[in-house]
Amino acid sequence: MSITNADATAAYDLLSHARHIRCICHRNPDGDAIGALLGSGLLFEHAFPTATVSFHCVDPIPEQFHFLPAALRVTPVPLPPGEGPDAMRSDDVIVFLDIAEPKLTGLDRSHTRLFDGSIRTINIDHHPDNPRYGTINLVVSDFCSSCEVVARLAELLHWTIDAEIATCLLTGVYTDTGGLLHSNTNARVYRTVAYLLRQGARRQHIVTAVYRTADLSTLRLWGRVMEKVTVTEEGGAISAVTEGDFRATGAPYSALTGAIDYVNAVPGMRFSLILSERQGKVKGSLRTLRDDVDVSAMAGKFSGGGHRKAAGFALTGKLKPEMRWKVVDEGASNNPEQATDVSSH
Numbered sequence: 001m002s003i004t005n006a007d008a009t010a011a012y013d014l015l016s017h018a019r020h021i022r023c024i025c026h027r028n029p030d031g032d033a034i035g036a037l038l039g040s041g042l043l044f045e046h047a048f049p050t051a052t053v054s055f056h057c058v059d060p061i062p063e064q065f066h067f068l069p070a071a072l073r074v075t076p077v078p079l080p081p082g083e084g085p086d087a088m089r090s091d092d093v094i095v096f097l098d099i100a101e102p103k104l105t106g107l108d109r110s111h112t113r114l115f116d117g118s119i120r121t122i123n124i125d126h127h128p129d130n131p132r133y134g135t136i137n138l139v140v141s142d143f144c145s146s147c148e149v150v151a152r153l154a155e156l157l158h159w160t161i162d163a164e165i166a167t168c169l170l171t172g173v174y175t176d177t178g179g180l181l182h183s184n185t186n187a188r189v190y191r192t193v194a195y196l197l198r199q200g201a202r203r204q205h206i207v208t209a210v211y212r213t214a215d216l217s218t219l220r221l222w223g224r225v226m227e228k229v230t231v232t233e234e235g236g237a238i239s240a241v242t243e244g245d246f247r248a249t250g251a252p253y254s255a256l257t258g259a260i261d262y263v264n265a266v267p268g269m270r271f272s273l274i275l276s277e278r279q280g281k282v283k284g285s286l287r288t289l290r291d292d293v294d295v296s297a298m299a300g301k302f303s304g305g306g307h308r309k310a311a312g313f314a315l316t317g318k319l320k321p322e323m324r325w326k327v328v329d330e331g332a333s334n335n336p337e338q339a340t341d342v343s344s345h
């Protein structure tokens with residue numbers, strides 16, 4: 001599955017009539033959301049010089065991505081200051097990047113017009129559970145990243161990807177494949193990487209910024225994550241960080257990104273999970289290395305979603321620490337009947 005020529009042409013037609021193209025990525029943006037946001041916006045700017053292109057995300061772009069071109073042009077709300085949702089004109093086009101569902105914009109309640117069909121929108125994504133909420137949907141679930149979808153769109157439309165744009169797009173490919181290590185890194189992904197490198201993508205800059213830079217506060221937060229890993233009877237490697245951990249280490253919520261890959265490294269596990277408390281919510285990140293485990297289905301039980309091998313959810317509430325201790329008669333350690341559970345809370 002990929003984007004068809006017809007999809008690409010439909011997107012082109014919509015964009016070519018736009019006065020203002022507003023690109024939006026999901027809240028708590030990761031490298032793919034940011035790379036796709038900036039890369040697509042810059043492509044549109046080159047392709048449609050008479051249109052105004054703007055970049056939006058309700059949450060700030062983490063500092064580690066500030067090296068990307070146009071990162072500092074990102075503003076919170078996809079509307080000019082002082083204007084309400086009704087000020088959006090009929091010739092405006094909204095482009096959603098890496099947004100699996102409307103609520104992940106953080107704007108689904110305040111800007112309902114974005115999703116009621118009254119504004120023309122293009123939905124560019126790679127999440128399999130994306131409900132195709134756009135006027136035009138460029139959703140390719142077997143692509144590794146939304147950046148790969150943007151690169152494919154550019155290829156079909158014969159748009160030039162310059163070094164700046166290639167750097168944005170390669171960032172998303174790198175982050176959503178865990179540095180080309182995840183199982184979604186197939187031959188087509190390497191082909192895309194080769195193409196972006198030929199266009200001048202600054203690979204070493206991405207590697208340094210994303211994988212070889214960690215604040216002291218991040219290292220301390222990760223220390224707490226690693227220290228608290230426990231293994232469940234269902235074969236899960238699980239850790240949790242509380243608001244207290246974030247406060248004590250001084251690390252922002254975004255610093256947790258990447259820690260899950262270490263928890264997921266415990267041999268023989270079916271899945272891994274990191275729970276984190278964030279302002280009255282508990283966020284869960286799930287990963288698996290196994291083909292017979294579908295963590296997006298697990299996340300779905302908590303109204304979350306994602307991919308088979310990487311998914312997440314968010315619940316309202318906070319974490320209640322629970323410690324379980326078991327006193328086992330050593331002579332009968334293989335017989336669970338003789339173990340006394342003295343779980344304490």
Ligand SMILES: [Mn+2]
Binds near residue numbers: 126
């Ligand atoms: Mn993505």
